Amino acid sequence: MAAQTKVAVIYYSATGITYQMAQAACEAVGEAGADVRLRKVRELAPDEAIRSNSGWQAHHLETQDVPEAMIDDLAWADVVILGSPTRYGMIAAQLKQFIDTTGPLWAQGALANKVYAGFTSTATSHGGQETTLTSLFNVFYHWGGVVVPPGYTDSSQFIAGNPYGASHTSNNGEIAPDAVALGACALTARRAVLIGTALKQGLGG
Numbered sequence: 001m002a003a004q005t006k007v008a009v010i011y012y013s014a015t016g017i018t019y020q021m022a023q024a025a026c027e028a029v030g031e032a033g034a035d036v037r038l039r040k041v042r043e044l045a046p047d048e049a050i051r052s053n054s055g056w057q058a059h060h061l062e063t064q065d066v067p068e069a070m071i072d073d074l075a076w077a078d079v080v081i082l083g084s085p086t087r088y089g090m091i092a093a094q095l096k097q098f099i100d101t102t103g104p105l106w107a108q109g110a111l112a113n114k115v116y117a118g119f120t121s122t123a124t125s126h127g128g129q130e131t132t133l134t135s136l137f138n139v140f141y142h143w144g145g146v147v148v149p150p151g152y153t154d155s156s157q158f159i160a161g162n163p164y165g166a167s168h169t170s171n172n173g174e175i176a177p178d179a180v181a182l183g184a185c186a187l188t189a190r191r192a193v194l195i196g197t198a199l200k201q202g203l204g205g
Contacts, residue, residue: 005034005197008073011083012041012094015055015173017121018083021185028186032193039069041098079196083119089128112144115196117188119166129167148195150188160184
């Protein structure tokens with residue numbers, strides 16, 4: 001019997017929007033029969049900055065039991081799904097800092113031949129959703145990964161409208177991800193598991 005596909009969903013979230021999207025991805029991964037790890041990256045902001053925003057502070061407390069991501073989570077996984085809010089059209093510094101610790105794995109070739117996908121959220125309509133995802137994909141190219149986007153592989157994507165990955169507009173954290181955004185997260189995760197499983201089996205995993 002083939003080994004179960006292993007999926008790491010690693011995210012950064014300040015007020016909880018991308019956390020909810022990460023949860024939707026994890027649920028879809030589980031329904032697809034894969035083994036999943038949910039991990040948050042380490043918070044870099046000082047406590048006073050977090051306390052200055054009630055939503056940020058509440059989410060920080062809510063998710064204090066979610067394990068922090070380690071590079072071992074990347075080594076373990078066959079499929080990696082990364083999520084981040086947009087910061088000026090790029091990923092948040094917290095996720096970037098985690099990525100910057102992966103040099104030892106990259107040097108060993110341990111990040112190659114895995115499947116990668118992504119999701120994001122912005123405060124305003126558009127707001128850099130596509131550039132955030134495509135800049136994240138640049139990392140995956142350097143790692144030698146296989147990027148799996150949702151594309152327009154399901155009719156729901158003609159409503160969601162982002163073929164690069166799942167995305168959501170939160171109005172500065174005030175609007176939780178709706179069924180369309182969460183559905184796009186699930187579709188992205190299912191496709192990543194599907195292709196990741198096929199690749200794993202093809203490589204004799």
